[in-house]
Amino acid sequence: MRRRTPAPPAPLPQRAGVDPVRVRLPAEGLWDTVRDYLVARLTGAGPGVIDAMLAAGLIVGADGRPVRPDAAYAPGAYVWFHRELPAEVPVPFPLPVVYRDEHLVVVDKPHFLATTPRGSHVTETALARLRRDLGVPTLSAAHRLDRLTAGLVLFTVRPAERGAYQTLFRDRLVRKEYEAVAPYDPGLTLPRTVRSRIVKERGSLTAREVGGAPNAVTRIELLETRAGAGLARYRLLPATGQTHQLRVHLSALGLPILGDPLYPEVAPPTSPDDFQRPLQLLARELEFTDPVTGTPHRFRSGRTLDAWSSPDAWATGTAAG
DSSP states (O other): OOOOOOOOOOSOOOOOOOOOEEOOOOSSSOOOOHHHHHHHHHHGGOHHHHHHHHHHOSBTTTTTTTTEEEOOOOOTTTEEOOOOOOOOOOOOSSSEEEEOOOOEEEEETTTTBBBBBBBTTTBHHHHHHHHHHOOOTOOSSOOOOOOOEEEEEEEOOOOOGGHHHHHHHTTTTEEEEEEEEEEEETTTTTTEEEEEEEEEETTTTSSSSSSOOOOOOEEEEEEEEEEEEEEEEEEEESSSSTTHHHHHHHHHHOOTTTTOOOSSSSOOOOTOOOSSOOOOOEEEEEEEOOTTTTOOEEEEEEOOOOOOOHHHHHHHTTOOO
């Protein structure tokens, strides 16, 4: 199999901590010009947008020079441009740095802040915010944490080392511990290990359990209860990392996590500036041996879950999130 030549470095700087968009022109195609291909591919840009960007010199080639509106199609070439940044509601919670060295940055992400740019969340993401605040444009995420989940996220400083840290997560060499607040069922025997097969189809908001060989494994432990409130605090130890795995497993046990807008049923969408009653799920600990330095690391979130630490504020919707 022929290995694709690595893409050249971006000729455009980041904007607000966000990388420029890179587009590779396919090796095979029937387009006469670069413009024809971009119009055909970027259908979401809207009528006339590509032509306007070309005319303004906002789409550039590998040499940083603007692509001419009539530039001939060049199979395998790359072009770059900056997307139109959407207006976003600021996530009004701090993003504390737990640890930082020349290789890593570990942060304690708040609820509602996406890890990396995706969809309508671009500048209001942990990655963009850290690149701006720390002045480290090479920062990249080694893994992801759901936007609604709070807790520890690891970022890499050097692009050449990113793969080594990503491999830790891929090969399940990182011990991850979560906490959740959910209903208490005295009839449920804990601890227990839940094994199931979870799938999430493109375009679906939720994941679901199906028959077949398990691909999702979670150990669930009971930490403490508030029987009068019918609630409990749980420790969750995932051995795998399927999308929404912890939320699916707890919901399937009849213990949906407080504040979950998707499980067991999809709730009506809320306003983008509604930061009340966040999902009561926290990535509490990350533990691993550094693949670059050999140093053993164990990081712990300093956050608490509002439904447990401030139940009255949670009940009235005035918790800080």
